[in-house]
């Protein structure tokens with residue numbers, strides 16, 4: 001364990017969390033006794049093949065569903081309290097933008113819900129549009145944007161309220177390789193400025209390694225936490241690191257873990 | 262410029278050609294009945310279009326005046342029916358219990374023949390103005406309620422989850438998500454309801470009122486063959502009112518919900 005793990009203040013603590021979905025034929029055990037801690041300000045990935053319960057785990061953290069058993073604490077309180085205190089920003093697998101709102105107003109939505117004044121909302125939207133490189137598209141409707149641009153709007157929206165915890169569910173999986181890598185870098189630069197806790201779900205080993213401090217490796221049937229990999233790559237992460245020996249070795253190590261399961 | 266030219270060619274030209282062809286066939290048929298077959302009251306069955314048009318012209322100011330009365334009453338009825346329908350839809354979307362309670366009655370209400378209901382309503386309110394408004398409202402609330410309910414339910418589950426993740430109040434969920442999402446449904450209902458409201462208002466007028474298109478329609482019918490072109494021009498006026506009411510809803514929809522998929526410019530793959 002690194003020094004970081006020793007001194008960490010836990011932001012999210014899961015204690016033997018299990019999730020069973022009721023079903024007509026046989027109940028699906030989506031998660032079995034998952035325990036993990038995520039530190040404040042940490043960037044972690046949840047990695048695993050599809051169907052291993054990543055989305056389920058993220059939704060439990062977000063208090064969108066309740067686990068069948070086990071405990072979850074967020075900053076020492078329950079997940080529900082954290083949600084009601086508006087600590088979460090979520091980026092779903094699809095952008096989930098509201099069709100009737102222009103890009104700018106999609107981004108200001110959470111601020112409206114928090115009661116931020118109009119001038120403040122617009123200033124924030126301007127700033128975020130600049131950050132995700134969409135300043136010129138503020139007054140377009142979502143359908144006038146490409147898939148990658150829509151996803152960037154969704155990220156800007158999630159960041160608008162400066163959430164303490166950013167939960168992202170395969171946000172870039174629908175995008176092409178080039179866009180995805182560029183957005184990876186953009187996301188890291190945003191995170192380094194905002195400094196929030198990020199839980200990033202992915203099924204791409206490269207993506208998990210490039211982005212995270214630690215990678216939680218999940219295995220399917222039933223979904224379990226099978227290993228945790230520390231990523232010792234220095235920050236800021238650069239494009240060149242993708243071609244480095246360390247990067248490839250880490251990927252190979254993680255891939256080996258999956259061979260075992 | 263080019264786009265406009267295309268629109269003209271692709272949409273209006275075929276419509277104009279079809280329209281002219283239909284008119285020609287009509288006129289020919291009318292002439293055939295009158296002159297060749299020499300059918301009794303041939304003009305009552307298939308009058309010369311040009312005579313109807315000229316009656317429409319001569320009769321214009323009356324038609325306009327009475328048409329306006331009908332349209333205004335139908336409009337008020339639509340407003341009443343749409344408001345009731347929208348409220349009912351909101352209640353039903355908010356609670357399953359409410360839906361189970363109200364829905365069967367809403368459906369049953371549509372089974373009552375309007376023809377029988379109109380005199381009853383008139384007997385109760387004893388006012389032709391109000392009878393028209395109430396009947397127009399009565400036949401419009403159902404399509405509005407049904408389509409509005411569907412619209413309110415059309416909010417995507419993940420869009421609702423987003424609201425939940427922000428801990429949005431139920432009021433905000435309606436205001437910022439369910440209502441905007443329901444607009445296409447609401448207007449779908451209104452576009453069905455608006456011509457129905459006109460029909461309803463005319464129906465009440467036919468059964469007895471002091472003014473409106475239906476009243477002059479009935480009067481010309483009584484006067485018999487001598488007023489046949491007048492009669493037909495009132496029928497055309499009634500149809501035009503229906504079309505006008507529909508177009509009004511379409512324009513309102515464009516203004517209120519310009520973001521709908523139907524209104525998007527084509528091109529690209531989405």
Ligand SMILES: Nc1ncnc2c1ncn2[C@@H]1O[C@H](COP(=O)(O)OP(=O)(O)O)[C@@H](O)[C@H]1O
Pocket residue numbers: 021022023028029030048049050051052053054055056057223
């Ligand atoms: N709402 C649900 N009802 C029933 N089963 C579900 C539901 N959501 C997910 N599952 C099942 O739980 C397992 C984990 O799903 P999920 O968390 O979506 O995995 P992942 O995101 O890793 O692909 C899968 O076997 C899936 O079929």
Ligand SMILES: [Mg+2]
Pocket residue numbers: 054055056
């Ligand atoms: Mg998933």
